[in-house]
Amino acid sequence: MNIFQQREKIIEDLITACKDHDEEKTNHLLNQLTELDKTAEQKPLPEEPKELGFYVTANDGLLLLKDVDDDWSARTCYNSANHTIWNGDSQYVKWPTVCETLPPEAFPLKRVNTGDGNDD
Template sequence: MNIFQQREQILADLIEAYREHDEEKTDNLLDQLADLDKPAEQEKPLPEEPKEYGFYVTANNDRLLLKDIDNYWSARTYDNDSVSNVWKNGINYVKWQTVCETLPPEAFPLKRLNTGDGDDD
């Protein structure tokens, strides 16, 4: 049975449980429905990584990020005159996958900044 057939069966069972006022069965079926969506959610492709190194800002809150020449990313935010770490495990320089895992979906796509050094768009 494929995922669409499973979802269809759970929905049919959910309607029946609702009509029977079976709260426990309804909750169980809702959990099953949510579990069906978890694998699909985990398999979502990462946003496309910008090719050029340089400074970027996030789409949702203009957080400043830097992609260096070794393809590592760092967040360039300051709190109390020190660089604030936003990446998990206290790491300062991370690969693209960690950027995508740490930032919310609305942070993408990143916008490249023109710094005036001639290497920008």
Template structure:
């Protein structure tokens, strides 16, 4: 029988409760390691962050993003509200993990926009 991850986690958490109630800390450590390894298998790595600074568009809807000199990302959006923030954390400038958390998977990979040569 092939149990889902949630069923496996539920069983491990039941065992953790029993072990911690009985002060069996060796068992607790072993079970915590099992939970961590189970969760690790199902983690998805972040898409690769573009190395160069500049403008990028998302693959799904062509949203324009900017990677600045501090390696912060901003979204070039039009909104009538002065309090609007695009990113999930409510900020205007974010690091790569927040970009990945905010945008859907189909937005990647980002495509670099050639804006011509600067003078």
């Protein structure tokens, strides 16, 4: 579960606790949310690959593309204008969004040899 999913779950539980007037649970969830944010701030981003081209994630083989603008896109059958994997539903994102969206086990990314002669 990535950090956004963890936050979403805590916030859902927090809303329920507030509606139930459960002060103890509300305080506990607020502390969890604060600790989650501290952890996210302290954890450095994985190193961004320098070369342009295709990469796969280490955990599930999701195909990503780094383009000439240093933008990243996911190349999946679900990737369209109406559905993307990135938070905010953008088709192209910068490296910090890639790191925030994918789970830690997705890194390091592995470069794919496309056979076009431009691969290292």
